[in-house]
Amino acid sequence: MDDSRLTDLEVKVAFQDDLLDALNLTVTRQQQQIDLLQEQIRVLYQQLRSNQPGNDVPGGHEIPPHY
Template identity: 55%
Template sequence: MDDRLTELEIKAGFAEDLLEALNQTVFRQQQQIEQLQREVRALRQQLQESMPAESRSLRDEIPPHY
């Protein structure tokens, strides 16, 4: 009976270690996701700021020799 209890305690200890490692991984991934989201927002803002204020039609895009 003592061997079985010891085996269960060992398994529980390994499970706790694995759970902690998984929690740390998820935490790091969430930080990376949030950083990427901030970067995408900044890039979108830069793109919008660089676009001309006036809307252009496709005729404006035709080369002059046509």
């Protein structure tokens, strides 16, 4: 194998390593965003459940006594 082919292969491997690092960083950031969004959805779901009628929330959706 001549030196120029070996150099070309080394350059390609270096670019692939850089690309792999960039993709790994992107996937890591996206997973962090997914985790945050899942937590926010969980909190919103709990808030929604706690505001449902019949959950004994004072001042909730009760019919006033004069009706």
